Amino acid sequence: MRAAALGFALLLAACSSEAQEQVAIEPVPTPQVKPEAVETSSAHAEPLHDAKSATLNSKVAPEKMDGSKPLTCVGEAVQGGLLLCRTYGSTYVTLGNTKAQSDGNGKIILGFDRDAPATMTAKVVDPGGHSYSQAFNVKSRNWDISRIDGLPKNQVSEYTPEELKRIRAATARKKVGFASRVDTVRLTEAGFASPVAEYTKTTNFGAQRILNGIKKRPHYGVDMAAPAGTPITAPAGGVVSLADDDMYFEGSLIMIDHGQGLISYYLHMQDVLVEDGQIVETGDLIGTVGSKGRSTGPHLCWRLKWRGQNLDPELLTKWVDK
Numbered sequence: 079m080r081a082a083a084l085g086f087a088l089l090l091a092a093c094s095s096e097a098q099e100q101v102a103i104e105p106v107p108t109p110q111v112k113p114e115a116v117e118t119s120s121a122h123a124e125p126l127h128d129a130k131s132a133t134l135n136s137k138v139a140p141e142k143m144d145g146s147k148p149l150t151c152v153g154e155a156v157q158g159g160l161l162l163c164r165t166y167g168s169t170y171v172t173l174g175n176t177k178a179q180s181d182g183n184g185k186i187i188l189g190f191d192r193d194a195p196a197t198m199t200a201k202v203v204d205p206g207g208h209s210y211s212q213a214f215n216v217k218s219r220n221w222d223i224s225r226i227d228g229l230p231k232n233q234v235s236e237y238t239p240e241e242l243k244r245i246r247a248a249t250a251r252k253k254v255g256f257a258s259r260v261d262t263v264r265l266t267e268a269g270f271a272s273p274v275a276e277y278t279k280t281t282n283f284g285a286q287r288i289l290n291g292i293k294k295r296p297h298y299g300v301d302m303a304a305p306a307g308t309p310i311t312a313p314a315g316g317v318v319s320l321a322d323d324d325m326y327f328e329g330s331l332i333m334i335d336h337g338q339g340l341i342s343y344y345l346h347m348q349d350v351l352v353e354d355g356q357i358v359e360t361g362d363l364i365g366t367v368g369s370k371g372r373s374t375g376p377h378l379c380w381r382l383k384w385r386g387q388n389l390d391p392e393l394l395t396k397w398v399d400k
Contacts, residue, residue: 158390189384222285255320263337269397270313277302283390299381329370
């Protein structure tokens, strides 16, 4: 991940968290979360296996799957992390309160929220109705504290009736984007490319936000400061589930479904260069850096969500050496 010196003064950046945003006042270091083997255990007492080095080979569903390893995964079992797993086609997996079904190739995505507990167990039901379980030891993380004062009140806690109307309308449009469920998983073992080539990171994912002295929800994105007009590209293949340049907090907002409700999204853009329903591939131009909405300087706020779970998109850039 680059933190390039961009030759311009670091700009304050305020980013919406579907309503709670991020402003950063100085560059911050990347969290020291090293990619490592995903620790798991199963109901059949198999030793913890190395999911990081696993390959996702296609499988044909037998009468009954190998209960010792119903899921073979790559990724990180860490707060804010994601696993890309292989099982059998049409297999249901429930992680916590979230249920998903593998695609026709047996791929399934599993995400661990910012506040995920230390242990989570996946319940797996194969096409024949056989049940299995696989436990994941979830690595914890330490979170920054981010305090920002002096923001306009109508961007924090006090809104006119007309502003509330705009906020509610924007929220309804976001719900449509987040509800997208493209069946086929477009994410690959390569993970994500960076959506901005050169930037200065101003805020880490997960920082506790305090705006004008008021505690808000954590910041669920990565803030990437760059000059206005800097290209923003798709980090992986997917389908655009929302492209909107009239959002109250976010200003301009793009959402991309990478499969099974894994939605990456992009805030405060100057230009929105894609349309709803458009298919994009890794590296395709989708927009440019701007400062629309609740923002005090040009930057991209990059976020990731899986079926309501808030994930750290930056972790996926560490899956392979770029």
